[in-house]
Amino acid sequence: MEKEQHVLVVFPHPDDEAFGVSGTIASHINMGTPVTYACLTLGEMGRNMGNPPFATRETLPNIRKHELKEAARVLGITDLRMLGYRDKTVEFEDPDKLIGQITDMIEELNPSLIISFYPGYSVHPDHEATGEAVVAAVAKLPAGQRPKLHLVAFANNTIDELGEADIVHDISAVADQKLAAIKAHQSQTQYMIDAMAEGLKNKDPQVMTRLTFEQFYTYKL
Amino acid sequence: MDPVNMKEVQEALDSFKDKEVYLHMETTNGAYASHFNDKFFSAGAYIRNAKLSYERAKITGPGPYRVGLKIPFGWVYAEGITHYEIDSKSRLLLAGHDYDGKLAVALQLSETAFE
Numbered sequence: 001m002e003k004e005q006h007v008l009v010v011f012p013h014p015d016d017e018a019f020g021v022s023g024t025i026a027s028h029i030n031m032g033t034p035v036t037y038a039c040l041t042l043g044e045m046g047r048n049m050g051n052p053p054f055a056t057r058e059t060l061p062n063i064r065k066h067e068l069k070e071a072a073r074v075l076g077i078t079d080l081r082m083l084g085y086r087d088k089t090v091e092f093e094d095p096d097k098l099i100g101q102i103t104d105m106i107e108e109l110n111p112s113l114i115i116s117f118y119p120g121y122s123v124h125p126d127h128e129a130t131g132e133a134v135v136a137a138v139a140k141l142p143a144g145q146r147p148k149l150h151l152v153a154f155a156n157n158t159i160d161e162l163g164e165a166d167i168v169h170d171i172s173a174v175a176d177q178k179l180a181a182i183k184a185h186q187s188q189t190q191y192m193i194d195a196m197a198e199g200l201k202n203k204d205p206q207v208m209t210r211l212t213f214e215q216f217y218t219y220k221l
Numbered sequence: 222m223d224p225v226n227m228k229e230v231q232e233a234l235d236s237f238k239d240k241e242v243y244l245h246m247e248t249t250n251g252a253y254a255s256h257f258n259d260k261f262f263s264a265g266a267y268i269r270n271a272k273l274s275y276e277r278a279k280i281t282g283p284g285p286y287r288v289g290l291k292i293p294f295g296w297v298y299a300e301g302i303t304h305y306e307i308d309s310k311s312r313l314l315l316a317g318h319d320y321d322g323k324l325a326v327a328l329q330l331s332e333t334a335f336e
């Protein structure tokens with residue numbers, strides 16, 4: 001993995017970072033690169049309440065805020081920013097507001113790499129709106145001053161239309177940290193954590209791949 | 222939250238009668254439903270902090286339960302309610318959870334706006 005000067009991660013939901021990119025985040029931090037994680041919402045409209053329920057619609061935001069902080073802690077992220085949007089509403093906000101906030105963070109932090117979602121291939125409307133704003137903010141910068149964009153794509157049509165990811169990070173050295181980040185979001189991941197730990201023990205190929213590789217598409221402007 | 226106790230829920234519903242209350246209501250099958258199954262038609266709706274008052278309210282059914290509120294020019298209706306809670310702010314939270322513990326429907330009433 002290339003050594004970066006500063007990495008900016010922008011996602012809309014607590015736990016978006018855990019599955020796809022937490023190994024990459026941990027690897028950068030372990031190399032001494034500062035990572036800023038801007039998380040737009042608290043996942044207020046999440047549906048996992050448990051059976052019997054451990055949360056209500058009204059207690060979930062605070063639970064997820066604590067989980068987000070815990071995930072940041074296990075990954076070593078010291079600059080966690082919660083932007084105060086509401087789950088499922090990002091696409092209805094004035095796009096210039098979010099683009100402006102991302103532009104301000106780029107000016108302040110001067111990241112050499114930004115990690116976010118790939119517009120058109122990230123399934124959830126909040127993911128799409130976030131990825132679009134990140135791309136728009138970077139596109140506004142003069143060509144020589146743009147940070148690299150490594151974007152996560154997982155829509156069913158991704159491979160057909162974008163081909164295989166051009167960036168593949170081997171994160172096996174920090175697999176434990178990745179598992180801990182996933183565990184930190186326990187309200188959302190409880191149901192899969194046991195299965196994942198079991199898969200890791202039995203060297204289940206699907207689980208091993210998940211805890212060994214993280215993939216990104218370089219977005220070309 | 223606890224499994225619905227019809228008597229307690231009915232009492233709570235009655236306690237908000239003829240008052241100005243804030244309503245949170247939602248139904249959803251999740252933003253990923255169509256991603257995991259392309260034959261699945263994903264739909265959902267929510268309204269947060271609609272201000273209204275009602276003259277009549279009832280919870281009924283064998284469980285999961287149905288709830289109807291009669292408002293001046295129409296109705297508020299939810300079905301699939303399985304759990305309830307009267308929280309520390311005296312708000313009535315009603316929710317329906319599916320077999321995996323995922324929220325499928327919610328109907329909540331409060332005398333002050335939800336955050």
Ligand SMILES: [Zn+2]
Nearest residue numbers: 013016124127
């Ligand atoms: Zn998400």
